[in-house]
Amino acid sequence: MRLYIRNMVCNRCIMAVENVLKSLDIKYLSVTLGEVEVGEEPAAETLSQLDDKLQAIGFEIIEDxxxxxxxxxxxxxxxxxxxxxxxxxxxxxxxxxxxxxxxxxxxxxxxxxxxxxxxxxxxxxxxxxxxxxxxxxxxxxxxxxxxxxxxxxxxxxxxxxxxxxxxxxxxxxxxxxxxxxxxxxx
Missing domain, CATH: 1.10.10.60 (Homeodomain-like)
Structure with missing residues (x-):
C-alpha cells in the first residue's frame, strides 16, 4: 500500500517522515519524496495519528x-x-x-x-x-x-x-x- 504525502521536497523531509512513522511503530518498506510504501494498511486510528503528526511538521496525507x-x-x-x-x-x-x-x-x-x-x-x-x-x-x-x-x-x-x-x-x-x-x- 502507498501513502501519498504532500510537501516532501528533500532528503530531510524523508528523514522527518521516517521518524514520525517510527514513533507510531508503523512498519514501512520505503519512503521517497511524496510517497510511503507500507507492507500492510495501518488501522484508521493510526492513520489519523499519522496525519496529525505529519501536519504538525508541515506535511499531510493525500487521500484524493x-x-x-x-x-x-x-x-x-x-x-x-x-x-x-x-x-x-x-x-x-x-x-x-x-x-x-x-x-x-x-x-x-x-x-x-x-x-x-x-x-x-x-x-x-x-x-x-x-x-x-x-x-x-x-x-x-x-x-x-x-x-x-x-x-x-x-x-x-x-x-x-x-x-x-x-x-x-x-x-x-x-x-x-x-x-x-x-x-x-x-
Missing amino acids: KKSQLIERIKTEIVYLVHHSGEVLNTNLSVWLSGKLHYDYTYLSNLFSEVEGTTIEKYYIAQRIEKVKELLVYDEFTLLQIADMLGYSSAAYLSGQFKKVTGFTPSHYKDIKENKRRSLDQL
Whole structure:
C-alpha cells in the first residue's frame, strides 16, 4: 500500500517522515519524496495519528486520487530539477508521461485546473529556484549553470531568469551577497 504525502521536497523531509512513522511503530518498506510504501494498511486510528503528526511538521496525507497525481507531478519535477543531476534531453511532456504513465494532455489539464498554473510554468519556477541557489553559492559560472540545468545558452537562461524574477542573474547575485552575513556576524 502507498501513502501519498504532500510537501516532501528533500532528503530531510524523508528523514522527518521516517521518524514520525517510527514513533507510531508503523512498519514501512520505503519512503521517497511524496510517497510511503507500507507492507500492510495501518488501522484508521493510526492513520489519523499519522496525519496529525505529519501536519504538525508541515506535511499531510493525500487521500484524493487527483490530488495524489498532482503531488506526484510536483514531486517528479522537484526531484528532476533539485536532486537528480539529470539534464532533461526530451520534452517535459514526454518525460512526465513516461514517468507517470498518463497522457500528458490529461496531466496538463488536471494540473492547470487544480493549481491555476501550467506544468511548464511550475517546471520553469523550479528551475529558476535552482538557479537562484546556485548563484548564491557562487561556485559556477552562468554558462555552467545553464549547462547543468539543460538551458540552450546562458543568454536564454538569463532572459528567462529576468522574466520570472525581474532581475538579471548578476543583479540578483549582488543583492543576495549584500544581504548575507557571515556566521561570525550572526
